[in-house]
Amino acid sequence: MAAKAGNSVGGVLPHPHVIGNAFAQHYYKILNESPEDVHKFYHDESILGRKPNSDGTLTSITTMRDINKHFVSTYLKGCSMQIDNVDSQPSHEGGVLVLVSGSFTVPDAMKRRFTQSFFLAPQKGGYFVLNDVLRYIPVEPGN
Amino acid sequence: MAAKAGNSVGGVLPHPHVIGNAFAQHYYKILNESPEDVHKFYHDESILGRKPNSDGTLTSITTMRDINKHFVSTYLKGCSMQIDNVDSQPSHEGGVLVLVSGSFTVPDAMKRRFTQSFFLAPQKGGYFVLNDVLRYIPVEPGN
Numbered sequence: 001m002a003a004k005a006g007n008s009v010g011g012v013l014p015h016p017h018v019i020g021n022a023f024a025q026h027y028y029k030i031l032n033e034s035p036e037d038v039h040k041f042y043h044d045e046s047i048l049g050r051k052p053n054s055d056g057t058l059t060s061i062t063t064m065r066d067i068n069k070h071f072v073s074t075y076l077k078g079c080s081m082q083i084d085n086v087d088s089q090p091s092h093e094g095g096v097l098v099l100v101s102g103s104f105t106v107p108d109a110m111k112r113r114f115t116q117s118f119f120l121a122p123q124k125g126g127y128f129v130l131n132d133v134l135r136y137i138p139v140e141p142g143n
Numbered sequence: 144m145a146a147k148a149g150n151s152v153g154g155v156l157p158h159p160h161v162i163g164n165a166f167a168q169h170y171y172k173i174l175n176e177s178p179e180d181v182h183k184f185y186h187d188e189s190i191l192g193r194k195p196n197s198d199g200t201l202t203s204i205t206t207m208r209d210i211n212k213h214f215v216s217t218y219l220k221g222c223s224m225q226i227d228n229v230d231s232q233p234s235h236e237g238g239v240l241v242l243v244s245g246s247f248t249v250p251d252a253m254k255r256r257f258t259q260s261f262f263l264a265p266q267k268g269g270y271f272v273l274n275d276v277l278r279y280i281p282v283e284p285g286n
Contacts, residue, residue: 056228058230085278087200087276089190089274091238092236092238092273093236097240099260099278101258101278101280115244115258115278117240117242117260119235119238119240119262133242135242135244138227
């Protein structure tokens with residue numbers, strides 16, 4: 001599932017803001033409605049950074065098979081998602097850097113703020129997610 | 144000021160975690176102690192995403208001259224900085240994606256949580272910051 005460069009006309013690439021926003025809108029909708037399809041945004045060489053290890057570093061998940069296993073076992077289907085910001089910049093060798101901040105609220109659980117950084121690498125007809133790092137923002141007492 | 148690939152021996156590149164951590168340690172120290180030198184991490188083609196415009200998109204700052212103007216006018220010198228996480232992944236064409244979360248506390252002001260994503264692009268002997276997107280995390284009443 002490539003993030004399509006939908007506004008591309010006659011080889012003129014759309015602005016990275018357009019690419020980043022279109023990607024994020026599509027990505028979180030699929031994550032919310034059909035997590036079994038989210039792995040299609042990725043390739044085998046893609047890297048997901050998720051649950052922290054005991055030393056604080058994130059676990060790296062690669063290959064579409066393991067990425068799919070991760071998404072189908074992470075119950076975000078039907079949760080309430082709020083995307084606060086999607087910031088995109090043109091990056092190295094045709095890529096696009098996207099930084100998202102927002103929150104997930106799973107039923108019967110508290111809202112969890114997150115920040116997520118993606119690197120969209122170019123491929124024929126669009127982009128795929130090469131890098132994806134997600135961190136939850138800790139809730140501090142007194143804030 | 145290149146982020147040096149300091150542990151590189153005989154052409155073996157250090158792990159992106161090492162590169163990202165060394166970069167972040169150096170970067171925030173310079174930001175805190177001598178903001179007039181921070182622009183040396185960047186090139187003219189680098190892009191800083193900072194203060195939101197009225198439509199919510201970030202202002203893009205480019206060229207070392209304007210990047211320097213930004214840093215010398217942003218008073219973070221001597222503020223208290225806390226870096227909670229530095230997550231790094233190898234990225235497109237020799238680059239490194241770095242996601243940082245932490246907080247700045249300026250004297251007589253409240254702590255401001257931030258998230259910052261960098262793309263470190265390779266250059267001879269190290270890396271430079273090609274992309275830099277910073278967003279403050281809003282404080283929510285009741286959290």
